[in-house]
Each structure stands twice: as structure tokens, then as C-alpha cells.
Amino acid sequence: MATKRSITITVNGQQHQSEIEPRMLLVHYLREILDLTGTHIGCNTSQCGACVVLLNGEAVKACTVLAMQAHGCEITTIEGLAPAGELHPIQTGFWEKHGLQCGFCTPGMIMSSYQLLKDNPHPTEDEICKGLEGNICRCTGYQNIVRAVQDAAEHMSTETSIPVSTQN
């Protein structure tokens, strides 16, 4: 077993210092060390996108990032997308438009949608589909996910859309 290394990571606005094995994946760090279990593991090979989080504001697949690589970075997970007790417009969109069934892909889907809308606040249907090609959903057939993102885009053009954790 390799020697442990020290890392400092800011997650959802809160700084954490940990001693970890260098081989530890970011997704395991978030889930097992910080108990932030909203980020899921669906495929282990970065096809499905269930593990998408924001690293310095950009979407990454946390199953193929080492925790060490996030040293000194800011991470936002699904738990930190909106202030406690509130919903981000993307979360509201998924709820309103029935954009989820089993919910397992949903946190990753929402985080990828965040990136998509950041890059393109008024996407067409085709642009939404293209923007979510790195996320697999087995339940919804993507139909209502597209509607959810459209709904979010409408609301975000009038509301603040910056995740709470990156506001500081």
C-alpha cells in the first residue's frame, strides 16, 4: 500500500484537508471520505456521467480523476448546487418536467446540464442532446430530460444561476 499524501480540497465552499492514498479516485474521496454520496458511480470507465462534478467550475467525470489531481481545487457536487433548502433552476426543471425516474443518473445529468447552460444559455433541442451525450440515462429515454433543461434555461435567463459554493 502506497504512502499516504496530504491534500487540500474545497468542496461546496468548505475546505477539507485529508491524508489519502495517491491512487484514490476523486469520486471515492467525495463519497467515502467526505460522505457526499450524491455523486454516483455508474460505469467506472467515464461513459455514463453519473459521477459528474464541477472542478473549478468545469464539469469532470470524478471516476477518472484522482483526488490528488484536485489538490488545491474547488469542487461543486450536487449537494452544493443550491443553498440548503433551495433548488437550483436545473433541479426544479428536472422535477417539473419528470426528467428522472430511478434518479441514479440524475445528479450527474444535472451537473452536466449546468456546464451545458453555462456554455450556451439558450440551447436548441439538438444542442441539449449533443451537450448531454456523455451522460447515460436508462429510464427516461431522454425525452423529459431535454424538456427539463429547456425549462431550466428559461428560468435561468431571469434568475441567478451561480452555484452557492463558487460565490465566495
Added chain:
Amino acid sequence: MGIAAMLGAPIKRREDPRLITGQATYVDDMKLLGMLHMTVLRSTYGHAQISSINTDAASQLPGVVAVITAQDLKNKVGNIPVAAPLPPHITRGMGRRLPLADGKVRFYGDPVAIVVAENRYVARDALDLIEIDYEPLPVVSDVEKAMQPDAPLLYPEFGTNVAVSMHPSSEAIDNIFAETIANGGVIIKERIVNQRLAPSAMETRGVIAEFRKSDSTLNLWSSSQIPHLLRNYLAEQLGLLQHQVRVIVPEVGGGFGSKLNIYPEEALAAFAAMQTGRPVKWIEDRDENLAATIHGRDQVNYVEAAATKEGRVTALKFHVISDLGSYLQFFTDVIAIAFTLPMLSGSYAVPHVYSRCDIVFTNKAPTDAYRGAGRPEATYMVERALDLIARAVKRDPAEVRLLNFVQPEQFPHTMATGALYDSGNYAAALEKALDLIEYDKLRAEQHQKRARGKLVGIGISSYVEICGIGPKGVAPFGLYESARVRIEQTGTVIVYTGTSPHGQGEETTFAQLISNEFGIPIEDVLILHGDTNSTPEGRGTYGSRTTAVGGTAVYQGSLRLKEKMKTIAAAMLEANPSDVSLEDGKFSVAGTPQKSVSFAQVAAAANTSNTLPMDIEPGLETTVFFEPEACTFPFGTHICAVEVDPDTGEVEITRYIAVDDCGKQINPLLVAGQIHGGIVQGIGQALYEEVVYNEEGQLLTTTFMDYAMPIAPYLPALELEHTVTPTLVNPLGVKGVGEAGTIGSTPAVVAAVADALGVAHIDMPLKAEKLWRIIHHQ
């Protein structure tokens, strides 16, 4: 929204807030004090003798607590449970296995040993230190080769790989075929393959087992569709009594039938927890999920049909060959026999239907129920047959369907296969779909585009399927469903259902039923599921049965409590119970509506009891078991229009219309969600998905890079409509909708692509390369 409008209302789900915020608890989100992690060493051979296993180095790795092989399980853990073992061979042990391979491995992914360690990284490291000597054996991974007399045998003691062979005399049907030809009719013949699929729920399987020595109780958390069946069979497997096992099913990230099973890892985690005295967690990796969780479909079918020159089908003849894989899981042996054969007449009044069936072992992962479970295979055969007949008699596929449908006035109708269909109006659904897509116009456009060299096609599928399972005798245990309904002192209604929803949304739809019946806000209703210690014995969620069977139990429970509440309200209002009615959450007396007591006041009186007359039993609680007399048969028509790129062979779905009839709808938003997801899984089978083994039994589709599932950019916007033909087999009039999309869509897509290319049939998946070769005659 008024409460009266609760049934049929597209209200958003009550499940969602925890799921969209990352607060939901799936198995892997749980930690128990002192918990160990389990990993599984799996066979890398398709078929081999294990000559030795050396676990010394693995056991000595710091952090490893135990390494367990089949030797350790002997006389302590029973075989993997099989619901309905069939004679002659399976009842004598063919295809049965311990949770770990005992002396022989029979498929790539067969579990051979487990490691239990302090954390999942160490548990994974230790797998590499287990030394196994394999002596490879000849492999058979092709089901038709497995039926040959000289095929390598998985179970040599039985002298064959064919577990069950049903070959009734075909003399009568052959005579009908001969007669039809003599009368100037047509016959068609085709070999069609329904390829092997991986269910691929986004959450892989996972288990946590905790054995409490203080009261000899096993607590097992599992990502399962069947908490009670798992509890019952696992108890038997481990030599425990049912009350010693508590199964808890937390949030489940999809199942599609793949979690309708009792798997090796459940017994193994339990055994490891009992041996080590510590909780044990096992979480499946995706490569394990693709290799060792059940696969679906995998049939090779021979289809023959005879029809008059007008296209009226006179006879259907089938040979169904079902590939079981290497071992039996829970329903492996009965999928083809119980769910494919009865549906081989589809929506059509065909007077003579004949089928023979072989179910056969091969060196691949076990197959079992995957969304549709046997019915997609039947529908695909029948719909393909109708298209081939239409082609043979040179008529439009829509016309040929209309000519052959069972008519609305014929229901309930016993088909030539023996299946008893409850209700239907097949022509109405087809005609609605034709109108929506403007069929005649679309055909005219197709004509014009073809003239310009475009490869455009249109495919129709008019499916019917079985839901609401089920009546007595379908399985060795009754497939009833249950609900315990309890009303608290404050007026909150709590329902404990025996079903086990995992994405379907019954926390919402069942609450709508209760809210509607009692006239109380949906916020005052709580639906609980997935804990065998609190929910009544139930059968779980699969086979599109949860609302039709489980929902009826909930509804009947509410009726019972409503009657009791009326009696209590009558005592409180000094009225006759028969004069008391419940409306908008208030009990009032006929003729004097100002005399009333609220739902909550009656709930308080019943629970506190002091003011109740002596002849009324205190409390408001009832448990209902509902066993339907018959199954339900949802139906519909899907029409798909495609364009194939002649340069690349890629398929673009340009229109997709679905008209589905699942009886009455409690929540149309969730019905549409089920149909969307179902259609896309069916499109996945038609165009992309395929589990591939090579001749040595090596699995080639071990990641989502190799196993292609639909992603958002591949798909069209689906256009949904419905008809409503209620069933009479349950008081809600609901039929079931979880699998309809998957069953209806696949044949429509394949028909459209075949039409575009101007060929009779192409086997799935219709990948670009395959189509390119057909287009370019390569």
C-alpha cells in the same frame, strides 16, 4: 388542483426532491460500523476445470480478513434459488449451482472466490493474489451448436445441453399450410434472431449484510426488486427461518428485471458477515454487471406463416430456441415457455398456432427477465411475420394488420395459443396512429424520396402483451400483492406496500389513489416500501404489475377503512352509518350537510378510542391481499419512419408515433415517462445493443464503450397518444405500462429499416456497418 381531480392528474413526483438533491440513499451510500468490503474473483474462461486454488498470498495481504471458496460453503449455503424448476432435467439438478463455482467454471464471469477486507481497494488488490489453475474445456457459446449431438456439454451427466424440449406433432398445422397453398395462398419462412442484451440499470447491484449474533438475525440491504422473495429464498439457502432475515431495499437505481433475482453475492455477503461477525458490503463494478448479472432475450426463432392471397393469416408455426446461458437464475427456464409461447398470436385472430420450443444451456451468463421478458420476442416474431405476409401478398402492412385483428366485440377472447385476452380495441389504436403520422401522405412522400434515391422506410408494430401478473398457478407461489393501510391519530394515512418500486413512481400514484378515495391532500399520505419487517408479504415490482395488482390492494385497503370510519363518524354524529358519506375529507349525514366531522377527527376518535362505542374495535388499520383472477393485456400501435444514409449505413429516426392503451391512467405524466423509456430501450435493441461472446466464450462487451446504449443525440422526439380500454380484471381498470414501450418499439424500427432498404428482414442490431454492407452488396 381539487382533490377530486387526483385520479388521472399529471402531478409531479413526490420521490424527486431527495433524488435531485443527492440526498437519496442507495446501497453504496450506506456505511455500518466496522463494515468490511467484499470483492469477487471471476472466471476468465468460458468453460474450464479448476484444478487448484491457492489463496495463501491473498489471505496474508494486510487488511484482508477472509478469502472464501466453494469448499467453505459446502453444507452451509444452499444452491442459487430457482422459482420453477422444469422437468425432466432441471428438477434433477441440471443448471443448479452453489454461489461459488465448485470444481468447474461455465461462463466468463462465473464467481470463483471472494475476498473480504478492511476497504475496497485492499479487497480489490487481494483478488490479484489468488492463484487458480484452470484446465480449459471445449466451449459452446452458440445456442444452435449447443443442440448438436457432438456439442461440448456443460453438464455431461445429463448427456445433452437441452434442458427442455417441447416438440408436439406438427401434422395438423402442416396440413393447414398445405391447404392454404392449395387454395392459392402464400407462405413465408424466416429465421430471426433476438439477440442477447445487458439490462444495464445505471446502479449496479449491491448488498450489505449484517449478522447480529445477539438474536441470530441477518439484516440484508440489497438493490433488489423483490424484498420478500429474496428474504424467503435466502433464509432457506442459509438455513435460517424467515423471521431471522430482514431484507431492506433502499433507493434502487433501476432494475428492468435484472434485480428480480436471488444472486450469488447476496448469499456470499451474508455468509461472509456470519463468518467474520462484521457487516460486509459488496458493490458490483460495471464490468461485473455486464458479465455476471443476468442478460435478457437471446432466442433464435424460426417463423413460418400461411395466409390467403388477401393476407388473412390462416396459420402460424414457430420453433423457439431459448439460450439459458450456463446456469439457472430465478426465472431463467420459464421465460420462453411462460411468456413467449402464449403471446405468439399477437393481436391477431389466427385460427391455428403451433410452437415447438427448446431451452438450451451454453457457456454464457444466465439469461432471465429483462424488460418485457419473453413478450418482446413473441411480438417481434409475430410482427415480422405480418410484414413478410404483407410483402408476399403485396398489400400495405397496415391493411394486413386491420384484416387480422381480434375484433373489440370478441373480448374476452381465448387465443389459439390458449392465452385469455381481457379487453382490446386494436384497430382503434392503429387507426389513431395512422392519422397522427398522416400515413397516406407519408407513404406518398416516401415514394417521391425513393425516386430521388433516398433510403426512407416506414414500420408498424401493433403489439399486445401480458401484464398484471398474476393469477394462481402462474408461479409455484401466488403472485398476489399486498397493502397495509394505517391511519394515524392526526389523520395521516400510511400505506405499507408489498411491491417494491424503483423509479416507477408509486410513492406518487398510490398516494393519488388514497387521496382520491379519502378526499384528503396528497401531503397527508405516505407510501412506504422495501422493508420485510414492516411491509406485508408481497411479490415485488416487475412484469408491469405494481399498479394493477399492488395498486388494487391499496385501493381495497382504503375502501375497508372508509367503511369503518363511516361507522365511527355515524356514532359521533348520532346517525345511521348508511346515511353517512365521505366527501372532500368530511363525513356528513345525508340531508343535513351542516352535521359533519372531519377525516382527522374520525382518525383521532378511532385511535384514542375512549369516546368510541364498545362495539367498535379501536384503531384504523387493515391489511389486504389482492390476487387477480386473470392477467391484463395492454396493447397499442407504434409507427416509425427512418432514413438510412447510403454512404454510412447510419439510421436516423425521422418520426416516431406511439399510441398505447394501458387501460385507465392514474398519472399520465408517469405513464408517458414509462413509455418514453421503454421505447428507447426497444430502439436500443433494434439499432445498437448486443452482448457479444467469441467462440471461446470470452465476453467482448465488458464496458459501456463496447456495449452501446442509446444516448440523447441518437434519438428523435417521440410523439405519444393513447386510447383507453379499461380492463375488468381489477376495479381500477388499469392494465400496466412498464414494458409496453420496449415490446412495441423494436419491431417498428426493424420494419422501417427493412422497408427503407427494400429487403424482407435484417437481424438486429441494425448497426451502420451491417446496413452499409447490405446497401453496397458487400
